[in-house]
Every structure is written in structure tokens, then in C-alpha cells.
Amino acid sequence: MKLIIVGGVAGGASAATRARRLSEAAEIVLFERGPDVSFANCGLPYYIGGVIEERDRLLVASPESLRTTFRIDVRLQSNVEAIDRVKKTVLVRDLVTNRSYEESYDKLILAPGAAPLRPPLPGIDLPGIHTLRHMQDMDRIRAAVDQGVKQAIVIGAGFIGLELVENLVHRGVKVALVELQDQILPPLDKEMTTPLMDALKQHGVAVHLGQSAESFTSSGQGIQVQLKSGQTLAAPLVILGVGVRPENQLAAAAGLEVGPRGGIRVNAQLQTSDPDIYAVGDAIESRDFITGDPAQLALAGPANRQGRLAAEHALLGRPVAFRGFQGTSIVGCFQITAAMTGASEKSLRRASRPFHAIYVHPSHHAGYYPGAEAMTIKLLFEPKTGKIWGAQIVGRHGVDKRIDVLAIAIQAGMTVFDLEQAELAYAPQYGSAKDPINMAGFVAAGLLRGDHPQITAADLLALPEGQRPLVLDVRTADEFAEDHLPGAKHIPVDGLRSHLGELPKDRSIVTYCRVGQRGYLAARVLLQHGFQVRNLSGGIKAYRMVVPN
Amino acid sequence: MKLIIVGGVAGGASAATRARRLSEAAEIVLFERGPDVSFANCGLPYYIGGVIEERDRLLVASPESLRTTFRIDVRLQSNVEAIDRVKKTVLVRDLVTNRSYEESYDKLILAPGAAPLRPPLPGIDLPGIHTLRHMQDMDRIRAAVDQGVKQAIVIGAGFIGLELVENLVHRGVKVALVELQDQILPPLDKEMTTPLMDALKQHGVAVHLGQSAESFTSSGQGIQVQLKSGQTLAAPLVILGVGVRPENQLAAAAGLEVGPRGGIRVNAQLQTSDPDIYAVGDAIESRDFITGDPAQLALAGPANRQGRLAAEHALLGRPVAFRGFQGTSIVGCFQITAAMTGASEKSLRRASRPFHAIYVHPSHHAGYYPGAEAMTIKLLFEPKTGKIWGAQIVGRHGVDKRIDVLAIAIQAGMTVFDLEQAELAYAPQYGSAKDPINMAGFVAAGLLRGDHPQITAADLLALPEGQRPLVLDVRTADEFAEDHLPGAKHIPVDGLRSHLGELPKDRSIVTYCRVGQRGYLAARVLLQHGFQVRNLSGGIKAYRMVVPN
DSSP: OEEEEEOOSHHHHHHHHHHHHHOSSOEEEEEOSSSOSSBOGGGHHHHHTTSSOOGGGGBOSOHHHHHHTTOOEEEOSEEEEEEETTTTEEEEEETTTOOEEEEEOSEEEEOOOEEEOOOOOTTTTSTTEEEOOSHHHHHHHHHHHHTTOOEEEEEOOSHHHHHHHHHHHHTTOEEEEEOSSSSSSTTSOGGGGHHHHHHHHHTTOEEETTOOEEEEEEETTEEEEEETTSOEEEESEEEEOSOEEEOOHHHHHTTOOBOTTSOEEOOTTOBOSSTTEEEOGGGEEEEBTTTOOEEOOOOHHHHHHHHHHHHHHHHHOOOOOOOOBOOOEEEEETTEEEEEEEOOHHHHHHTTOOOEEEEEOOBSSOTTSTTOOBEEEEEEEOTTTOBEEEEEEEESSSHHHHHHHHHHHHHTTOBHHHHHTOOOOOOTTTOOSSOHHHHHHHHHHHHHHTSSOEEOHHHHHHSOGGGOOEEEEOSOHHHHHHOOOTTOEEOOGGGGGGGGGGSOSSSOEEEEOSSSHHHHHHHHHHHHTTOOEEEETTHHHHHHHHSOO | OEEEEEOOSHHHHHHHHHHHHHOSSOEEEEEOSSSOSSBOGGGHHHHHTTSSOOGGGGBOSOHHHHHHTTOOEEEOSEEEEEEETTTTEEEEEETTTOOEEEEEOSEEEEOOOEEEOOOOOTTTTSTTEEEOOSHHHHHHHHHHHHTTOOEEEEEOOSHHHHHHHHHHHHTTOEEEEEOSSSSSSTTSOGGGGHHHHHHHHHTTOEEETTOOEEEEEEETTEEEEEETTSOEEEESEEEEOSOEEEOOHHHHHTTOOBOTTSOEEOOTTOBOSSTTEEEOGGGEEEEBTTTOOEEOOOOHHHHHHHHHHHHHHHHHOOOOOOOOBOOOEEEEETTEEEEEEEOOHHHHHHTTOOOEEEEEOOBSSOTTSTTOOBEEEEEEEOTTTOBEEEEEEEESSSHHHHHHHHHHHHHTTOBHHHHHTOOOOOOTTTOOSSOHHHHHHHHHHHHHHTSSOEEOHHHHHHSOGGGOOEEEEOSOHHHHHHOOOTTOEEOOGGGGGGGGGGSOSSSOEEEEOSSSHHHHHHHHHHHHTTOOEEEETTHHHHHHHHSOO
8 A cells, every 4th residue: 555645744744644553564655845844833923923932843743753753755845746546646846856756656645735825916926025834934024023123014814813913012013914804803703802902902003904905015114015995004024814725736637626715625534536535634625513514724633633534544444534624713812812613603694594692701710719800702502402503702711721611512512501511620720610611501591491581782783773672781880880881771780679660561671781690680580570671691791892982 | 489498608599599580479588507608618728828818709699699689588697407398397596596486488498518527536626626618617727827837737638638738838837638548639540649749749748648547635736646557746737628428417307318428319300308398519419420320529510500400490390400410620739730520440440330541641732832731631431432431630731621621521421532533722822733632532542443552550560470561661762761661671663663573472562652652653563563562551651650750
């Protein structure tokens, strides 16, 4: 058995080492176009920021270790230019000698990755405009910063864009951030990005939403970027982080099926339309675990697991199955963590799935223990069964823990009722007797049981004028004085029972408090006295994420 | 509907507020023997240690808030002395006026909690010997420390005992710790407590394992404690943390069923043997979620959830069900976190369940990002199906996250194969592309698939002399020189393929490295060349947790 692997980073390197573990007899050849194998893409921004101090730490495995320990025939700076599916050969160009040669395969695994998008705009190739994919891209950007660049423009406010912004600011660079969407972190729902927007502003980052670059010109200050709005920005350093496109040319030229967004089509066994050719990693089109729809997602975790599975199927024909993309992702920026798993509200709307959304703001550990910090959890679930569709969390601490718990719950097909009963680890420095996960479960299950009718801020705001409910603030007088919803009536929850006569029975009421708990109690009181009432999910805190002050 | 609740801390307070939310009409009377409701038991050691600075922070809800906001008739310092199940009344003594009176109920919820054990030993009632349950116990211990006590003896090395030790050391107190078992943290398997033992020693704590106190006498230095070994310890402050017994006297006197270990028996709806009387919290006997056996467990999380469920069933007759105890627990001590969920190896052995155990030592986040710290995960699972039985984790960071992920996986009935495919949140400061959870899944699933035959250090050590395998160290020469297993042969993995002739085919071989990864590769090489081989699970690091140097 001769296995050829094209691409030596996450998925390719995983496939190669897994293949060797499974078979001592296999001949394994790994072609990598660049000079490095298995480097830590996700660490690149942190070397630019100086957080990771030693460049070598990013080289997770060396070609030597793959050769010596795993007996893998690693060929660097070797570009696979064509596949002959009939002869079962690949045409390889050695980029050092420029010599071409053929190599035969029994099974072929493609792990070419995805390339940063570089839109064909005027001036896009000017020196000073970078993308970030390889160690060499990183070196160029780091060199610019080391040379004392004081201003930069980052185009694209996705995960990598935000990590770049944080690391540049950390190096004392003043950053302007340009994003095409009307929000940062487009995979998340917009309101969940509000705390990160605040953090960006606090750190002096100029954020330009709903803007795109139209052209680039050379100027005295380096690069001048012309925005769609007509505004111009200028800085010696410009970094594009506007997404990636699957490296599908080799596959497409060989006649392998490619999806409409460019991903190489694979089945659950990671086989392309040619069963002897597999594809893994950022280059493929797989399925969305929640919706079942075709999906492309550039994530290191799935890439590694796909590499393992493809090797197992290619070598041994075992009945493996990749279960699709769940979309679990996380980013840290200026002490704020934002994370998601499963479907977002916007992806559910796009897929026309029925859903409920609730918001809670629990502390990351017991409130009586010093240092407790609130996080905001948005939980999305199926109205009939309570099955969890997705979750988003933003906060300072404990976000990664809760998103992983919810990621597993989604993988298991759990419902919000299961979250109510979750028995999680509690000591005061780690969690609460009622963990944030339980709290989200209580609130979501209460909605489904009819105990806790709720409305989201977005749904409240979307109601036509004539259907606007009476909005009832049940907090203290001081809290009301500080900020309240437009037109809100004020009756503190403690006195509510003796003021029922002031409320209408023929008009629906929305109660709210700071985070939702007192509003819930008020709604319970009113419900049982025959009022039509819903609680504003997540209280004024969630409202202010939709409509910032 | 008149609901009486006995006990106003975790389960009782949760039942009371839940009852009010469910019913505005119910009459709710809450009797509490002590002066406080709803205080944070789990915070008491941290107030003694000065970590929690304000005593009031431990008072989670005030009687006033329960009265005003929830219209609950809270009666403090009121001891319920008897239940008349025929008349459906309770006899209450007002501990302030010493007056007794009857109060009728439709439904009764017992939440009396559990009392610290105080074994009837000579001298046990001497002043200076404390237990820790209430705020007042805490005040007495803190007063002693505030007055400059320099030495203390903690008897019992369970969760609370260890938290007390840490907090006393934090206050400059020299501590001796006495434990009856031959290990600290008896719910965990012994080898998993080794890092905590090391931390205790590093912080100058004298740990006396396999020891019990036989008697206490007054001495010049305070209390002299006579140990079973004959040794005596002396200190002005002695704290007993040797377990709790359910407060079952009221229930037992009323003829309610009580289990052999003292827990008030309840069904899944939390009903005692009298369907109008419920019991929740530390006082009950419920079921072990893993084994289905009767179980008692004093944990705040389940107590709170039981209170909610009991109120829901008592008031509305809803089809609720408590799913039993999973035993998820966690403790932090001297920067080490130890946690468990589900069954332990010893509980599986007691229940005669078949199981496999594997060990892994992954980093809590990407190794290339600064500050990565290894944790040790022990995963226990069913040999046929791979269903997860339980897990234990010890380490410095990220332990709480992985135990919660595994707690949910156990709740969902997941297998080790599901852990392989888990899509968890990865950015370098939070996790790894192959998260510790994935790593545990890979290793466990590899064992079940036959790809990765393993043996635990305990099983290796338990083999009779004649069946001892050849032990093969595949690390580098430097590592071998530093420490190795007794009698180990040394061939580094990189050269293994050219030294196969030196190994026997007629004797079984156990390979090992530092943590298990190179040992796994070596085992794969040898397996495919016809050797009988297993890898030492978790490598020499796991071995040294069983047999410390």
C-alpha cells in the first residue's frame, strides 16, 4: 500500500502519523509545498504580538521527527501539480530544483488547506499589504512591527482579525479595523458581540463596520485605503483577514467534485468523488451537524480528526464516519472571551428552523467568592422538544468551560431539560451550586413548560407600534433612575402584589429587571393574577446588548 | 394548599422560592432551627482563611427577602420536633421563647441536612475541638485563628478537610492532617491524589494516613490527640471533618423509611414513604446514577435541584424525576485542582462492574502558548460498549472544564468513541486542536479497537513474579538515566525498528515512555512485527503516581 498525502500541516500531518501507527508496511509519502510541516497556524498572531516569544515553538513537528520516528517520506517545497486518476499518479514539482516527476499512489489524501482571500482590488499587491497564513507571512508582519510601525489597518473582523488587532495593540500599534458586515465576528449574532465592541473601543481601536476597502494606493504614510464610504485610512501596515478559499485547483483540475463555495466534496468517510482520493481539512465541503446542510469551516480540530479518519479508511477500510461540522469556536480579545457552538440565530433563520432564544447572565463562579464575573449566555433550542440548536457565550472568565459543556450536550442531542439536571463540579472558586449551565436550562425549560413566558429584546423591538406591550420595570428606584427602557412603567417587584390595580388586563405586559430574575418572579405573580405577561429575557442587560446606550 | 418546609439552607430555600414562583396562592411556611437561612456552606473555609473578607457575603438570601419578595412565612430558631402524619401537623418549638405549637400541612418538605460526625471518643467535647457546619462554627474557628493560633490538627482529609488545611496554612497556621484511609480524598482513586499529597508536603502539612484519633486530652499546648499508632499530636485547635450523618431523627421518629446509612428514603419524585412528605438534600438516600445502587451524597447542586423538583411535585403533581447522584465534585488546594465525576475504580470494583482504565497527561491548552500545564486524566469505561463510567482529573488549570465536559458526557450516556469526535473550542489560550477530552477518547477507543493494547501501572504491579513482562523504556538516554522502571530494558523509539532482534517473541512486552505517546508508537511497531505487547497507560508519569519516587 502506497499512500500519498498532499499538504503537511494539520490534517495532512495527522493523516501521515496516524497512517504509520496503523501500518508499518505502508509506504507513506508526504508532499508539502512550503518549507515547514505541522506548524501551529493558530499561534501566528501571538508570535506577532510577542506573547509567544520563541518562533520555534510554533513548529509542532519537524520534518526530521516525521522521517525518523514515523518513517514518513517527507518532501518539502514540493508542489503537487496534477493528479492522473487513471494511472493513479501525481505530478510533483520540486520547487528547489524546478524538476518535475511522477509518483504513483494506491490511495491519495489531499490536505491542501485554504488560502486567505485577496480580492482583486486596485493596489492590492502593493508592498505593505499582507495576509496571514504561513510562518513567512507572520515573519513579514512581525518584522514590520519590530521596525517600529505605529499604525495598522486590519481588514476583516473575524476570529483571526480580532486576534491580530489584540496582538498589534499589545505591541503599541494603533489599529483601525474595517469590516464589511454591520458587526464584528460575523459567525456570532450581532448583540453577542457588543461587549467585544466595547473592549475594542476602550483599547483605542477604530472600528469601521459596514465598510469595505475599494482600493489601495501608496502614500507618504504607507498605504492609503479608500473605503466604500469615501473615507480614507492610511497606515504603513495593512493586513487582510477577509476569509479563506479552499485550495481546490488540484482537485478541480483532476475532475473531482467541488461545491459551490469551492470546497472539495467528500462523503462521511472523507472520500472525494474518486473513492481512492480523500480530502481533509480547510479545503473540504462537509455537512453542518445541526442542519445537515453542506458546510465549509476552517477549524484545526476537525481537520486533525478528519486526517485520522481518512488514514484509517484509506489503509484499513474501517467503517469510520466524520460527523460533520458543529462550528465550535472561540476567540479571546482584550480579556473578553466570545465563543459559540452549533447554530446561531441567523443560521437558524436562514435555514427556516423554528427556535426559541433565551439569555442569562450568570456569574462564572459563586458570587460570594471574590472575583466573580458575569457572562452572557444565549441559548437557542427547538420549541417542541427543547433540543439544543446552538449557544453563544461572551464574558471574562469561564466562557470556554461552558461552551465546551454545551458543545458536548449538542453532540449528544440533549435538550434544555437535560441542562436543568446537569450535575457539574461545584466549589466556590470553580462554579455555582446552580451552574450557568443549569441556569440556562432552568430559564429555557421554564419557557417551554409555560412557567416562564419570555420575549427577546429583538422580538420586542420588532413589534409594530400598535402591538407594543406595557413595559414594566420591576427594579429598585435607583436602578430605574439610572437607566430604563423607553416608556417603561416602574413598580418594584417587592411591592408589586399591592399595585396590581394599576396594571391593565386588556393589554399585554412585558416585565423586566436587570438580568431577568426579578422580572421572572414579577411575571409569575402577574400570570397567576390573570395578566397577559412575558418577561424580557436577560433583562435590560440583554436589551442594552441590542440597543447600546 | 399549605406547604411546610423544614430547613432553610440549600434544598429548603430552593423549594420555598420555587414553590412561590409556581403558586401565588400557596401558604408557605419555612422553619429553620438556626438563625440564618440560605447561607453558603461551601464558602465557610474561605472566610476562615480570609479569602472571603466579608462575612455577610455568605448570607445568600436574607429572611427579609424571603418574606418580602417571596411572601414566605420564615420562622427562624424554630425546631420542628415531631410530625403527626395522621393529623398532618408538625410540632414546632420556638427556641427563643421555648414555646411549642402545632402547625398543619397539606404537603411537607424535609430539608434538615446532615450533621458533622463527632465520634464518641474520650475527650471529644473538650473546648478547642470543632466541627464546621454553620456560620457559628465558622465564627468560632476564625476567632481562634484571629487570636493567633499557630498550630492546628485537621482530622479527615476529605473535600472540606483539604479546604480547611489550605485556608489555615494561608493564615500562617501549621497543620497536621489525620486521615483514617491510606489516602487523602477517599472518593478518588489513590494514585490520583499523589499530586495533592506532594502539594501538602511542599506546604509543610504533616499528613498522617491510615490513622485515627483515639482520644483527646487537655494539655499545655491545647488539645493532645492520641493516634491509633500511639503517636500524639498537640495543637490548640482541632477540627473534625470525618464525614456527615443525615439528620434523620424527625423522619425516623415519624416512621418514615430510612436507609442503612441513615438517609431518608425517597423515590424519584423525592417522596418519602409517606407520599405527602418529601425529603431533599444531604439528608436523603437516592440512587447512584451509574450503578443504580442506593446512594447518599452531600452536595449543594443536587440539593438545590431536588428542592425545585419536590416543590413542583408537591404543589402541582408534575411528572418530575430526580435522576440520581452522579458524584461530580471538585476541590482546590495549593493551586492543585482534583475533580471526579461518575464511578471511581474502587466503586466499580465494589460493584463488580467490568471496566477499563486509561491515563493521559495532556496540556490544559496548546503547548506552544505560554503557561501550558499538564493535567492527568483517568478515564473509566465499559469494555464492551465503551460507555463512560467515570473520570478523575488532577492538575493546575483547566481541570474544572474537562470534568464538566465528562460529567455531561456521562449524563448523556456517551462512549469513548464520542469523545474522539468531540468538537470543542480551540484557540491556543483555551485548549488544543486535540483537546484533552479528544486525547482521552483516542487512547480509550484505541484500546477498545485493539489498536492500542494497554496495561495500567496497578495491573502491571499486580502481576505475579512469573508473569512479569519485559519492560521496555523507549525514551531518550537522558530520560532513562534520570529515572526508569525497575529492570527496564532501554531502546529509544527512534531506533526501535533496527533493534527488533534484541526483543523476545515468546515473552510479553510492556513499552513505556514519559506520558504514553512514544510508548504507543513503539507498541504499534512491535505489534505489527508479531510481538505480544502492551503500552503502559500514562507512561512512567502514571507509574510514579502509583509508586512515588
